[in-house]
Amino acid sequence: MSIRQVIDNFRRAIFKFALDAIILVGSSFVVIPSAIYSELNILLKKIFRFFSNLGKDLLSSINRLDDLIVKVFKRNKGVKKFKARMFKSVSSVKTLNLSKPKAREKVKWFILGSLFTIFFLLTPATAYSWYRQLPRPDLLNENMVKCTKLLDRKGRLIYEICPEKRGDPVPLNLVPKSMIDATLAIEDSSFYNHKGFRLLSILRAANETFFKDNVQGGSTITQQLVKLSLLSPERTVTRKIKELVLSVLTEQKYSKDQILEMYLNNAPYGGNVVGVESASQKFFGKRASELTLSESSLLSALPSAPSVYSPFSSLSVAKDRQKLVLSRMVKLKKITQEEADKAFSEEFVFTPQSDFIRAPHFVDYVRSELERMYGKRFVSFGGLTVLTTIDLDIQDKAQVIVKEEVEKSRQLNVSNGALIVLDPKTGEILSMVGSVDYFDVKNDGVFNVSVAKRQPGSAIKPVTYSLALTRGYKTTSVIDDSPLTVKTPYETYSPVNYDGKFHGKITLRRALANSYNVPAVKVLRTLNIDDMVNLGRDMGLVSWEADGNYGLSITLGGKEANLLDLTNVYGTLARGGVYKPTRPILNIKDSKGYEIFSNENLEKRVLSKEVSYIITDILSDYYARIPAFGTNNFLSIKGHKVAVKTGTTDQKRDNYTLGYTPSFVVGVWVGNNDNTPMNPTLSSGLTGAAPAWNRMMTELLTGKALEGFALPEGVIVKVYSDCSNIREVFVRGGEPDKISCGMEEKEKSDKKKKND
Known part of the structure; x- marks a missing residue:
């Protein structure tokens, strides 16, 4: 008997043992139909082949495995006994000559495949139970729509997330070839060649996920269809295995064209849009069969990240993605370069968008968070009820204030603004205004500036001085505000104050209160810059990393941050040095009313109470900032003690005002989306962001009792x-x-x- 026959006999013995074990254990719970038995038998064979092939791929580079096999089988008596027992029924086992390289090669792959198979079948009852719980691939044709409701903190409806009513699914023969080619080019160029998944893509994604802590996809169109229609959205190894098994079963049940047709009719294209027909109508007001190459290349780019690549979020980002789709189509020889250039140059004519929505930027923000947690399909179809942290009363006032104050500043070349209100006690987002007008497509109104990275200017200085106070500085420490030149390998850096003057020897209190630049740089020179970056991250700038890609100018706003995170830094000070992550959601209930998520009260002390109080005392010192801001400014609220700080970037491209009481934190930004400078006459604290900040804080504090900052015992x-x-x-x-x-x-x- 040949070695191949020995291996085949052993393989059949394993299958028989596994199936008998499953039947023996499983029959005590359920009656197993013969059809299931047959299907399971096929599945086990595929699993064996899968793991055998996987073993070949993984160990092909191990040059000394032959020597290892020889050592194991010739010198280890325990393994010899195990081998004899496993091959007891195979008479030819005695004839195996493992000294021959060819025999060792065959046994090598046989052992590996067997070990993987045995490992997978160690708990047959569990495997069978798991298999029975898999959704049926024939459910791919069912459409079950349950809209997700977003409510404000008082239970008022903000928005409903659900697919628009769709007509009959579009047959594949009515989908333009350009749409099919574009989709395959960007999503799965080897769709017609694989059997449901690509092993190399899975291994690459696994490497990113497990070894680099960066969750990656690597899914084929078949896998995406399974995820969209059959599986829950959790990102676990178990769900990935289910996805692979279901993808193989789906490929067996349906033809490639059927799978592609179902995908095109179920793919998410952003907002409430599901399916290519709905997307075509929504974006271009035409049937899918009428799509041009230019339109197809834009739409095909959306399903992987609809909110990111939507032309209504950012037309420039959408065009960049369209260019990538077209270039891949050229590479795959689906179109010529001339056709690609012509399609890219065509201007789009979009249909007007008109959905009922309140707090639209916040809705987009929450939706992205929900999709990260549960997946796009589940959010659109799952019938969730999401109680958010937003307060529509505050939100409506904030939107009006931003719009009116930006309009007043048009002569200062200010075209946009953003505003955040947080509850410092909890980190809950009470208001989020991302632009003057969400529906202003011409001016990119849908772009949410409140979560976009921009330089924070002097608004970052409280982080520098917080670090200084922890390292022995005092409010009375003397800093020489005099000319300074810092030489680096890249440039000679000479910071100046916003008024172009130097103020001699001043106290730390006066340096921070008046936001002088030179003292801030001199203080940071005596500290460790990485320590400042780490403290900034701990206080709320979650995107900051101590990567060395910065210099002393970081204390003047040289490292980017977004308004939401920056506002939370001030929230950390308002909480007395305790960091809490910002929270957009209070709780989530499923379609049956069961609570499936509630926010945990996560917190971490990152500054001492004493240091936080001292910074707050400086920022609320009306008299200390008079030299720079005068007595007639928008940085104080009558009848209330408020800590506040301004910030302006080079050439006045960004202007901030951020401030807090124990109950509210308000952050305001004004500027231009395209980063063009504002008018040089803009005066921080008098114009720009300060008036909007003052109005919002006044609205919040009206009717509220005076609330001071508690003096710590220390x-x-x-x-x-x-x-x-x-x-x-x-x-x-x-x-x-x-x-x-x-x-x-x-x-x-x-x-x-x-x-x-």
């Missing part, structure tokens, strides 16, 4: 009578007996002049 307030009763705060035990009065007297004189 902070001492000291009044220096020999310095005209100057009041200062220190970490208890670190207060100096005397301070230099010269600067404080000058500061007090400045205040008097301003008041006069």
Whole structure:
């Protein structure tokens, strides 16, 4: 008997043993129909072949496996006994001559395939139970629509996420060839060649997921169809295995054309749009059969990330994606380069969009979060009820304020604005305004500036000074505001203050309160820049990483952040140094009313109470900032103690105002989407973001009792009578007996002049 026959006999023995075990254990729970038995037998054979082939791929580069086999089978008596028992019924086992390379090669792959198979079948009852619970591929043709409702924190409807009513599915022969070719080019160019999945893509995705902590796809069109229609959205190894098995079964049950047709009729194209016919009507007001190459190349790019590649989110991003689709079509020889260039140059004529939606930028933000948690299909069809953190009363006022204040600033070349309101006690988002007008397609109104990265300017300085206070600096520490030149391998850097002047020796309190640039750079020079980046991340700038890609200018806003995260940094200060992630969702219930998600109260102390209070005390010091901002500004709220900070970037491309009380944090940005500079006469604290911030904070505090910041036990307030009763705060035990009065007297004189 040949070695091949030995292997085949052993393989059949394994299958028989596995099937008998499944029947024996499973029959105590259910009666197994013969059809299921037959189907399971086929499945097990495919599993064996799959793992055998996988073993070949994984071990093809192991050069010394032959030597290992020889050592195991010739020297290890325990393994010899195991081998004898496993081959007991095979008379020819004694004839195996493992000293021959050819025999060892065959046994090598046989052993590997067997081990994988045995491992997979160690718990046959579990495997059978798992298999029985898989959805049936014939469910791919069923459409079960249950809309997801988004509610504000008081239960008022914001938006319903559900597919638009679709007519009959479009037969594949009525879908333009350009749409088919474009879809295959960008999603699955080997669709007609694989059997449901691509092993190399899976291994590449697994490498990214398990070893680089970067969740990746690698799915074929068949896998995507299975995910969209049959599976829940959790990202686990178990779900991936189910996906692979169902993809193979789907390929057996349906032809390639049928699978592609079902995919095109079930793919998500953004918003409430599902299916190519619905997408064609929604975007271009025409039937799918009438789509041009240009339109097809745009639509085909959407399913992988509809909210990102939608032309209504960003036409430039959508065009970049369209260009990629066309280039792949050229590479696959589906079109010529001339046809691609012509299609790319064509201008789109979109149909007007008109959906009922409130707090639209927030809706998009929550939807993206839901899709990350549950997948696009489940969000659109799952019938979820999502209680969000948004307060429509605050949201409506915020939208009006942003629109009106930006309109007042048109002469300053301000065209857009964004606003965030947080509850610092919980991190909940109470309002999110991402632009002046969400529905202004011409000016990219759908683009959400509140979550877009931009330079934060001086609004980042509280992070620098928080680090300084933890390293021994005090509010009375003296910093020399004088010319400074910093040489780097790339440039010679000479920071200047916004007023073009130097102010001599000043205290840390005055440097931060007046937002002077040179002192901030000098302070950071004495600290570790990476430590500042790490502290910024801990306080809420979650996208920050200590990668060394920055210099001292980071303390002036040289590292990008988004308004939402930046506002949460101030929320951390309002909480006394405790970080909490921003929260857009309170709870989620499924279609049957069962709660499937509620937000955990996650928090982490990142600053001491003492340091947080001292920073807050500086930012709420009305008199300390008079030299820079004067007495007539928008940085104070009558009858309330508010901590506030402004920020402006180079050439006044961005302007911020952020401030807080113990109950509210408000962050406002104004500028232009295209990053063009605003008018040089824009004055931080007087124009730009400050008026909108002041109006929003006033609205929030109207009718509220005065709420001060609690003094921690570890902070001492000291009044220096020999310095005209100057009041200062220190970490208890670190207060100096005397301070230099010269600067404080000058500061007090400045205040008097301003008041006069």
